[in-house]
Amino acid sequence: MQFKNTREFALELDKSDDLSRFRESFHIPKQKNGEESIYFCGNSLGLQPKQTKEYINQELDDWATLGVEGHFEAMNPWMPYxxxxxxxxxxxxxxxxxxxxxxxxxxxxxxxxxxxxxxxxxxxxxxxxxxxxxxxxxxxxxxxxxxxxxxxxxxxxxxxxxxxxxxxxxxxxxxxxxxxxxxxxxxxxxxxxxxxxxxxxxxxxxxxxxxxxxxxxxxxxxxxxxxxxxxxxxxxxxxxxxxxxxxxxxxxxxxxxxxxxxxxxxxxxxxxxxxxxxxxxxxxxxxxxxxxxxxxxxxxxxxPPILSMAAIKSSLDIFKEAGFENLRAKSIHLTSYLEYLLHEMEGDRIEIITPTETKDRGCQLSLAVKDADKSLFETITEKGVIADWREPDVIRIAPVPLYNSFLDCYKFVEILKESM
The missing domain is CATH 3.40.640.10 (Type I PLP-dependent aspartate aminotransferase-like (Major domain))
Structure with a gap:
């Protein structure tokens, strides 16, 4: 696909994305102004599925009403959980x-x-x-x-x-x-x-x-x-x-x-x-x-600790519905688009150190910052990007296919350009 460096093109990609609906299944952290953050930190901690509270509450309710009998009588019996x-x-x-x-x-x-x-x-x-x-x-x-x-x-x-x-x-x-x-x-x-x-x-x-x-x-x-x-x-x-x-x-x-x-x-x-x-x-x-x-x-x-497993089950059920092969295909598309946008930037302060071949990477792109200056990372954080910094000089960016969008990628690169 021939990418374009415009907001409209990012929106078109999102509109044609069959998996875009799953974004609504997750809690997206908000900025102080109430807008959604650009969350690119799933490689450190994935976002919470909205249904996770329901899954955990089911086990809490069964524990409250059944006690030890929940091992066999809970809606999701704990013994084979x-x-x-x-x-x-x-x-x-x-x-x-x-x-x-x-x-x-x-x-x-x-x-x-x-x-x-x-x-x-x-x-x-x-x-x-x-x-x-x-x-x-x-x-x-x-x-x-x-x-x-x-x-x-x-x-x-x-x-x-x-x-x-x-x-x-x-x-x-x-x-x-x-x-x-x-x-x-x-x-x-x-x-x-x-x-x-x-x-x-x-x-x-x-x-x-x-x-x-x-x-x-x-x-x-x-x-x-x-x-x-x-x-x-x-x-x-x-x-x-x-x-x-x-x-x-x-x-x-x-x-x-x-x-x-x-x-x-x-x-x-x-x-x-x-x-x-x-x-x-x-x-x-x-x-x-x-x-x-x-x-x-x-x-x-x-x-097994059931409350933790209930949270895992919540996420796995979403994976099962989405299909891992579908998620992998979107992941390749997302990172390829992000890589294109980063290469469109002027200057040489940022270097992508993640392999270019999509078979040799997941959804993370690691950006080495010349002069190992953390101030750039701190600036994009202030502007609503949640990513992470790894010493000595890398900003890790992970567009996750379950909840990140092509517009997230576009907005991030615009913020990065402004911040440099």
Whole structure:
């Protein structure tokens, strides 16, 4: 499509957008003057669906009227509540239903799965991550290395961009693996890098890792609900994610995890266990030895927090209605339009460091600001743009297809031009 740099054209795009109606399903934060903000921060915290309060209130009402009987008698019985989230979650992350489960929070799940999938032995002790991984990932893998008696200074390998480039190349990863593959026990990469917005080729990374005998996992915090992860087809051993970003479940809400089905009945894998991962048929026998549920559910520890899951269900129901493939198509259209508008700007103070190829990114465009001056970010914030700043010099802009519009993109770039 040939884009035009006019407000009228943005309005035409919105008018022809079949998904534009979903914007009305979300609470859009307001500015002090009462106008809607331009909310481009779904990569940090997704907006609240208007129906979420209703979903949570239903569980509060059932708790009030039924007490403990709500586990079986609630409108949405609490005992199997997490099972109701599996089908849509699996569709979004590209997995089989028994390969996913919603539980705990992101880094907790990462640690639990590294118990199973990071098993250093002999010279194969190292973990490979991308150089600018999210801090929690770096802290988690470093602490796992230390827990197993290693030293992060020698046992943590980083996959770096080349000099004067912003994103690492897959060919350089292959070179690292050819050189150090027999020393690497685990590859753990952020599926979509939080800083640059680069979406990695999960299938290729997994193939390269498995070829060298490494296990492979992904942190999909910035990928789940954003990019087509296709976790089952990728062949990766495991993945983890949060639900409060693109999955709109609320601050600090539960995370999710994926365990490939080839590991579903591997009883030789070590794991930390709890009663909710035990065989459902005998769970309340109380005195049986641990008998893990088939698939990802077998990694559960505790019974699920229903109020948080109700918020997740609210958002997943919207995803199911919209269709993830439809959302991905709109996301590509939105970011392509935003990229066009940014390239139309005069001057060289802004550089897009997110890959240009749409297959290599989600809905986030990261804008590097020359001279690392945060004043520009502060100015656009005062003018009604909700985005975020990441040190040392990046403004992250994430037009989310469920609730952002083409007009949002146009208005943002106009504000950016005025502010510069």
């Amino acid at each position: 997490h099972e109701n989230l599996a089908e849509t979650t699996a569709e979004i992350v590209g997995a089989k239903t028994h390969e996913v489960v919603v539980m705990n929070t992101l880094t907790t799940n990462l640690h639990l799965l590294m118990v199973s999938f990071y098993q250093p032995k002999g010279q194969r002790r190292k973990i490979l991550i991308e150089a600018d991984a999210f801090p929690s990932d770096r802290f988690a893998v470093a602490s796992q290395i230390q827990f197993h008696g290693g030293d992060p200074e020698t046992d943590l390998i980083t996959w770096k961009p080349r000099e004067d480039e912003h994103t690492p190349r897959i060919s350089d990863l292959e070179e690292i693996l050819n050189k150090h593959g027999d020393e690497i026990a685990l590859i753990m990469i952020g599926a979509v890098n939080y800083y640059t917005g680069q979406f990695f080729n999960l299938k290729k990374i997994t193939e390269l890792g498995h070829k060298q005998g490494c296990l492979v996992g992904f942190d999909c915090a910035h990928g789940a609900g954003n990019a087509p992860l296709n976790l089952h087809d990728s062949g990766s051993d495991f993945a983890v994610w949060c639900t409060y970003k693109y999955l709109n479940s609320g601050p600090g809400s539960l995370g999710g995890c994926f365990v490939h089905e080839r590991h579903a009945q591997n009883l030789d894998l070590p794991r930390f266990t709890g009663w909710w991962g035990h065989n459902k048929e005998t769970r309340f026998g109380m005195r049986d030895d641990f008998d893990p549920i088939y698939g990802a559910e077998g990694w559960q520890l505790s019974n």
